[in-house]
Amino acid sequence: EVQLVESGGGLVQPGRSLRLSCATSGFTFGDYAMHWVRQAPGKGLEWVSSINWNSANIDYADSVKGRFSISRDNAKSSLHLQMNSLRTEDTALYYCAKDFSGWPSESFYYFDFWGQGTLVTVSS
């Protein structure tokens, strides 16, 4: 059974940092691109960042570029999101999601398994 479990969320002041993690199991983590998607209160889903299977291809939404950094540890089947210079508009439920397509295919950028999310609240 595929499982994705996010952690690391919490209440943080504007300008501070937070590191999210996603522990995975039930699939060959190193074969798949992984993604972070967020949902602000009362808003739709927003793609945040993607990383391919070997970390050679990384993308960010313009809203987080230069502030957030995605990484992965294939040996530990884990995904991370380092969030710096947090803003109030970063307040959201952050989901870790698995790409539909695995190696040797390229990423498809739609998501067949998601975690339940970890809540990040940026407020003074």
Place this chain on the structure above:
Amino acid sequence: EIVMTQSPATLSVSPGERATLSCRASQTISTNLAWYQQKPGQAPRLLIYGISIRATDIPARFSGSGSGTEFTLTIDSLQSEDFALYSCQQYNKGPPWTFGQGTKVEFK
């Protein structure tokens, strides 16, 4: 950036009825459209990809259709467990990979 627009924002339906949800893309996205279901406190669930292909274990009452820029998710004979938020997503061109704002299917 491709903008995805869903309508209506809220759809009130009685159990057993059909629900029809719409999704419009700001430009042609070929067949690269997915639908997701969200329930409070649960992980989002992939329902449909490639406009009309049901994901694993998705019941046949869920169907997707459309082409170009106009797409539809149809839920036949709505069950109690189908009351949820539904979002469409395009994966034709990005980043960014964009979602609609969602349609909430609620009990009438």
